[in-house]
Amino acid sequence: MKVVKTIEEIRQEVRFLKEKGRKVAFVPTMGALHDGHLSLIRLARELADDIVVSIYVNPEQFGPNDDLDSYPSNLKDDLAFCEEEGVSLVFTPDTKIIYGDEKKYFKIEIDELNTHLDGGSRPGYFQGITLVVNKLFNIVEPDLAVFGQKDYQQFQIIQQMVYEFNHDIELIMAPIKRADDGLALSSRNAYLNEKERALAPLLYQGMQRVVKAIQDGLLKPESLLKEVQKDLEAKSFKNDYLGVFSMDKMAPVTSLQKGKRYLLAGAVYLGKARLIDNIIFEC
């Protein structure tokens, strides 16, 4: 496994792999790797010959009140983790390498797909993500890239960018990896104290309750969604959003249709952590 820091090095290494006819998969991360990332890497390994992992905490996707300064980081563990999983290349640029020192003149604006869910709650979040992912795609030029379903809106927006910007990259969505008690794995779970960690699975449990009720015939889930949010608040969660959204545009849906697929997505604050989760289900 090679660990490289500069754009020139990673380009050269990937070119070298491609010249040998190897299929290259890319797993972009912000480090603090956990078993969720492991599942992305293992899926990548099934689909490609070599895996490139990037580890870069992108400041452009953090708002002024977000946790940029406290975002968990442990490069040594991350590298050991990648080594063990047979990753070929780890790209660890710093912000000077990614964004340079000079003024930036370009912005990527996203219409409509960015209105709800995290796009609605976190102004600038997806603009920051597309900014860095567009760069990383042009730097690494992989054959395919793997992202997790936990960030479903991110996947959809990046998929649309790949289509509109004509990146020659296949995107793969990996299923959500959960702890035994159902909590979706996330680097931010590290912020939870023991008591909060014990409460955290209630988000997924509440969401499972909504999906079950819908599949049992509830086509207007609004009051149930409110009830679940109320229950979470009673357990010291602070709600951001919880709702059913269309799969393609991620627009809120209040009246569901039998036989259609939907996204149930929620975001809550618990202690210092902001947790998100979602379930894709058929009505």
Place this chain on the structure above:
Amino acid sequence: MKVVKTIEEIRQEVRFLKEKGRKVAFVPTMGALHDGHLSLIRLARELADDIVVSIYVNPEQFGPNDDLDSYPSNLKDDLAFCEEEGVSLVFTPDTKIIYGDEKKYFKIEIDELNTHLDGGSRPGYFQGITLVVNKLFNIVEPDLAVFGQKDYQQFQIIQQMVYEFNHDIELIMAPIKRADDGLALSSRNAYLNEKERALAPLLYQGMQRVVKAIQDGLLKPESLLKEVQKDLEAKSFKNDYLGVFSMDKMAPVTSLQKGKRYLLAGAVYLGKARLIDNIIFEC
């Protein structure tokens, strides 16, 4: 020479060239090829093994009052021209191939560099250009691309995009190609009738007069610029802009400094044609 229409075909052909270790130059055009394009193609040939020319009239860079519907087009002549110049591949997509049928969600916004010159006069013009050039760069993935100095602001904006988006492409600026009487070659010169064509070189002559006066010591050229514009108006030109701009940010400069390089740029309407021209000079 191969002529291909689809993204899959052009990608496959370029990949084939690269696998043979050939260096690929790209000359994006809107067709109606003339000796200005010829000079771009010949410069490309000096710097690379194979040349890809794209011929595509990009509707996104035309405003509602622009000449999209009447823009000159002669694919048969263009292809013969490319064949004669030893071009390897011509990419002739249509708008369905480039933009698809569906709603677009992404916009590229350009700060500051887009404020003056054609950026100021033609709202949406450079957003449309960067939209299509970003696509073409990701589709063709050339080693280098050649653009003409006549569109100096275009070159600078695309250069900045290449930097900020991390396209792995070297940009080359080719000098302005002029007719014997000094008129900068342009596909839009075809709109000029005989009388207008005879008057057209006055723009460049007026600009040469300004550069000479500056190099003779005139450091505040504003009143001379106005005089030149007045002279042009008297000859039936309609002025858009004429001014001295900084080389990097293309901001207006009213008080020049000895020893520095500047851009003198002008745009006029003459009959049905909008003509632009520029001179890079040292003060």
